[in-house]
Amino acid sequence: MKAENKTRSSSAAGALSHLRVLDLSRILAGPWCSQNLADMGAEVIKVERPGKGDDTRAWGPPWIRDASGADTTNSTYYAATNRGKKSITIDIASLEGQSLIRELAAKSDVFIENYKVGDLKRYGLDYDSLRLLNPQLVYCSITGYGQDGPSAHKPGYDFVFQAMGGLMSITGERDSLPGGGPQKAGIAIADVMTGMYATIAILAALNHRDVSSTGQYIDMALIDCIVALGGNQVTGFFANGKVPHRYGNAHASLVPYQVFVVADGEVVVAVGNDVQWQQFCDAIERPDLAADDRWHRVTGRVTGRAELVPELARTLLERPQAEWIERLEARGVPCGPINDYRQVFEDPQVRHRGLRVDMLQPDGGMVSTIASPLRLKSTPASYTLAPPPLGDSTDDLLHSVLGYDSERIEALRRKGVL
Numbered sequence: 001m002k003a004e005n006k007t008r009s010s011s012a013a014g015a016l017s018h019l020r021v022l023d024l025s026r027i028l029a030g031p032w033c034s035q036n037l038a039d040m041g042a043e044v045i046k047v048e049r050p051g052k053g054d055d056t057r058a059w060g061p062p063w064i065r066d067a068s069g070a071d072t073t074n075s076t077y078y079a080a081t082n083r084g085k086k087s088i089t090i091d092i093a094s095l096e097g098q099s100l101i102r103e104l105a106a107k108s109d110v111f112i113e114n115y116k117v118g119d120l121k122r123y124g125l126d127y128d129s130l131r132l133l134n135p136q137l138v139y140c141s142i143t144g145y146g147q148d149g150p151s152a153h154k155p156g157y158d159f160v161f162q163a164m165g166g167l168m169s170i171t172g173e174r175d176s177l178p179g180g181g182p183q184k185a186g187i188a189i190a191d192v193m194t195g196m197y198a199t200i201a202i203l204a205a206l207n208h209r210d211v212s213s214t215g216q217y218i219d220m221a222l223i224d225c226i227v228a229l230g231g232n233q234v235t236g237f238f239a240n241g242k243v244p245h246r247y248g249n250a251h252a253s254l255v256p257y258q259v260f261v262v263a264d265g266e267v268v269v270a271v272g273n274d275v276q277w278q279q280f281c282d283a284i285e286r287p288d289l290a291a292d293d294r295w296h297r298v299t300g301r302v303t304g305r306a307e308l309v310p311e312l313a314r315t316l317l318e319r320p321q322a323e324w325i326e327r328l329e330a331r332g333v334p335c336g337p338i339n340d341y342r343q344v345f346e347d348p349q350v351r352h353r354g355l356r357v358d359m360l361q362p363d364g365g366m367v368s369t370i371a372s373p374l375r376l377k378s379t380p381a382s383y384t385l386a387p388p389p390l391g392d393s394t395d396d397l398l399h400s401v402l403g404y405d406s407e408r409i410e411a412l413r414r415k416g417v418l
Helices: 029-039 095-106 127-133 158-164 189-212 222-229 231-240 274-283 287-291 298-303 305-316 321-330 348-353 394-400 406-414
Strands: 020-024 043-048 063-065 071-075 085-089 110-113 138-143 216-221 257-262 265-270 356-360 366-370
Touching: 020 029, 020 095, 029 043, 029 085, 029 110, 029 138, 029 189, 043 095, 063 366, 085 394, 095 127, 110 189, 127 138, 138 189, 158 189, 158 222, 189 216, 189 222, 216 222, 222 231, 257 305, 265 321, 274 287, 274 298, 274 321, 287 305, 298 305, 394 406
Parallel strands: 020 043, 020 110, 043 085, 110 138, 138 216
Antiparallel strands: 063 071, 257 265, 356 366
């Protein structure tokens, strides 16, 4: 760690407040990772293209609103993954811009990028070049297919990897039912999981640096992460050679574990073991099912689901959602409604946990984001910086981190470097 170059000390509240992160990533996976680090207190410097910035700034509507309630030019998509950061605009295609990045990297702990394989090497901003300036640098590259292999050169987006990585083959309703067929997840889960895995990898590398005094290179690939996400399904395939298929809202290994239509809507039931099965039968007043030897064990319920589930479905139709939830919860059976996001943030538990974070923007407007689920008691997440306007910290960072004076900064701006 380049402690003498830090603008914040390790005594600050955040667990990572002693670290500086230089973030050259954009879109989702990389920014998701760096926002995790920012929430934990790291100083994150987001490097963006002059005049345009991160592509997702323009991914609207919906847009962030200013103090008057008018739409700004920054999307809520951008806001969701860039809180806690400082934005600096640098043209890395220029020689002077590349020099600025090298100077910043020399005074940083972590470097994150998601350029195509080989792109930054052309600019002298690859790991082998930067580690000569800073041997302690942890350098994380995020790409679609990784740094090597026959597909390494290909571009790719989350949707492609949900398809290629197997997730869509097990997501969606069975082909035999209305609406059957492969389906992507409702969020960009390959990107999000890659950002999460990248966070873990960076923290592991930093921990190793503490004992080795050297940084290292991290090669993160969306294809790797989405395949890894299928662990329990894939392990079963490895064991028996049977290709997993779609169960819709049902579960491959547990019954009943699905959505049931009730008198006034739907309810999710998740019976996870044989004791809960007995409690479930008690709640729905079906002692005959509880006593039936065929259903005592989860294996029997799974192999006999075609006969059992229709019987349960008929019973669950008899009462409304609220009554079923009350009866099931009273017996310790996991269950719940299917909430839209309005209902999510009206839920008493969600409100109690403070999962909505309202942040004041520099223009006086308010932007709302979701709280970090990383709940460290002694060094909690902090939300002091709203998603930054493009280049909001350019002058300040060049002055405070690199020691540039106003005249030098203005000269770079006239040249289009900033």
